[in-house]
Amino acid sequence: MIPVSFFAGRKLAVVGAGLSGLATARSLVEGGAEVVVWDDKDAGRDQAADAGFTVEDLSEADFGSFAALALAPGIPLTHPEPHWSVTKARAAGIEVIGDVELFFRARKASGADCKVVAITGTNGKSTTTALTAHLLEQAGRDVALGGNIGKAVLDLAPFAPGRVYVLELSSYQIDLTPSLKPDAAALLNITPDHLDRHGSLEGYAGVKARIFARLGPDATAVIGVDDVPCQAIAETLNGPFAVKRISISGAVQNGVWASDATLMEMEGGQEVARADLAGIGSLRGAHNWQNAAAAYALARSQGVEPDVLQEGLRSFGGLAHRMEQVGKAGKVLFVNDSKATNADAAGKALGSFDTIYWIAGGVAKEGGLAGLEPFYPRIARAYLIGEASDAFAAQLGDSIPHTACETLDRAVAQAAEDAGKSQADEPVVLLSPACASFDQYPNFAKRGDAFKQLVMQRNGVTSLDE
Numbered sequence: 302m303i304p305v306s307f308f309a310g311r312k313l314a315v316v317g318a319g320l321s322g323l324a325t326a327r328s329l330v331e332g333g334a335e336v337v338v339w340d341d342k343d344a345g346r347d348q349a350a351d352a353g354f355t356v357e358d359l360s361e362a363d364f365g366s367f368a369a370l371a372l373a374p375g376i377p378l379t380h381p382e383p384h385w386s387v388t389k390a391r392a393a394g395i396e397v398i399g400d401v402e403l404f405f406r407a408r409k410a411s412g413a414d415c416k417v418v419a420i421t422g423t424n425g426k427s428t429t430t431a432l433t434a435h436l437l438e439q440a441g442r443d444v445a446l447g448g449n450i451g452k453a454v455l456d457l458a459p460f461a462p463g464r465v466y467v468l469e470l471s472s473y474q475i476d477l478t479p480s481l482k483p484d485a486a487a488l489l490n491i492t493p494d495h496l497d498r499h500g501s502l503e504g505y506a507g508v509k510a511r512i513f514a515r516l517g518p519d520a521t522a523v524i525g526v527d528d529v530p531c532q533a534i535a536e537t538l539n540g541p542f543a544v545k546r547i548s549i550s551g552a553v554q555n556g557v558w559a560s561d562a563t564l565m566e567m568e569g570g571q572e573v574a575r576a577d578l579a580g581i582g583s584l585r586g587a588h589n590w591q592n593a594a595a596a597y598a599l600a601r602s603q604g605v606e607p608d609v610l611q612e613g614l615r616s617f618g619g620l621a622h623r624m625e626q627v628g629k630a631g632k633v634l635f636v637n638d639s640k641a642t643n644a645d646a647a648g649k650a651l652g653s654f655d656t657i658y659w660i661a662g663g664v665a666k667e668g669g670l671a672g673l674e675p676f677y678p679r680i681a682r683a684y685l686i687g688e689a690s691d692a693f694a695a696q697l698g699d700s701i702p703h704t705a706c707e708t709l710d711r712a713v714a715q716a717a718e719d720a721g722k723s724q725a726d727e728p729v730v731l732l733s734p735a736c737a738s739f740d741q742y743p744n745f746a747k748r749g750d751a752f753k754q755l756v757m758q759r760n761g762v763t764s765l766d767e
């Protein structure tokens with residue numbers, strides 16, 4: 302845990318008692334502050350009370366008695382409208398900050414010579430964050446991995462010389478972090494998402510761009526330049542820091558690009574191949590080349606040599622539920638992409654394999670499977686489950702053969718049997734549902750775990766897990 306001591310002897314309101322809210326409360330108390338916790342939901346209040354914190358309805362509280370409001374990133378700061386606690390804090394003239402802000406202030410106060418590498422973007426954040434941490438670890442660095450990826454930043458090991466903090470940051474976290482000042486920062490891509498919480502694409506892009514706002518002279522900005530909002534941000538990057546551009550659609554003068562599955566850099570006016578991603582199962586697909594190029598640039602910025610990076614890329618195991626190679630039965634590969642909860646994400650997986658026995662369905666998003674038509678030639682058959690089954694069957698029509706399976710167990714059994722008869726070199730049974738899970742599973746992780754279990758129970762399947 303990182304204790305936060307600059308609020309010692311003062312009282313703070315902590316609103317939102319999830320993972321990061323509780324870590325915030327713990328760090329503040331450890332540092333000598335008094336905290337009062339609130340969560341609009343019973344479960345959050347119960348957790349806070351169980352953890353021993355004072356839980357109080359703050360809707361009637363005098364916010365003037367608080368030094369600050371520490372707000373969880375999941376709670377609206379601006380859109381669709383500020384949470385009532387934000388309105389009260391603003392009226393009382395106290396600051397509204399998040400756990401990442403406390404992290405950066407504590408780092409400054411500690412004076413420790415440690416580095417922070419921060420990663421944001423609409424898609425690929427977790428993969429790039431995990432890969433960057435892995436590359437630095439392979440280079441022998443002392444790495445702490447956290448943020449939006451599932452470990453609250455204030456739960457990380459205390460600041461120590463030489464330690465590198467690799468942080469995944471959501472736009473909500475950036476919005477609550479005015480002192481954000483990493484040593485290397487990456488913005489991978491921007492596509493419309495979460496606009497309800499940021500008001501507009503401009504508002505969303507503006508928040509993301511703040512990851513670069515305070516970079517110092519030895520810092521590095523890594524920016525994907527394959528979408529229009531990021532290109533515009535790249536043009537405005539002008540400071541004492543280095544700028545490395547990332548692309549999967551063409552060469553860049555200063556940065557890293559992927560040409561097919563090869564990471565390239567310019568050196569002395571020459572194009573130089575730096576790392577080969579071909580055959581790395583955890584980095585399949587062009588979207589993962591973008592992630593790999595960014596992680597490569599970030600690790601390079603921390604002084605890791607290219608040959609170490611090639612080895613590190615090869616040994617990256619990938620994250621669970623994102624094109625995770627689960628097992629093999631003869632030629633048949635089983636892939637768990639349960640994280641693909643919309644058509645866009647499923648498209649990334651469908652574009653990464655050639656002969657697919659595709660398990661899809663659950664609770665569909667607006668538009669259903671729209672946009673996936675270009676991938677249809679790769680799909681041998683679709684196995685439909687859950688609520689979306691009928692709608693998906695109607696959408697697929699005569700384009701792809703499909704079977705209504707209702708449940709995952711039947712889908713896995715039928716897909717595996719059909720794939721086993723395929724003449725293709727590598728038939729793939731792919732769970733990439735293009736749907737939320739909550740009609741049949743509490744979350745995408747439980748759905749992915751169920752898939753893995755069903756696969757591993759089959760005769761003749763060998764595990765590909767590390």
Ligand code: ADP
Pocket residue numbers: 422423424425426427428429489490588589591592622623624638640641645646647649650
């Ligand atoms: P995030 O943390 O931003 O949600 P993840 O690394 O968890 O991203 O990846 C989630 C899904 O997003 C993946 O399963 C894949 O479908 C898609 N994805 C991953 N990286 C990218 C990328 N660079 N560009 C577009 N989509 C991506």
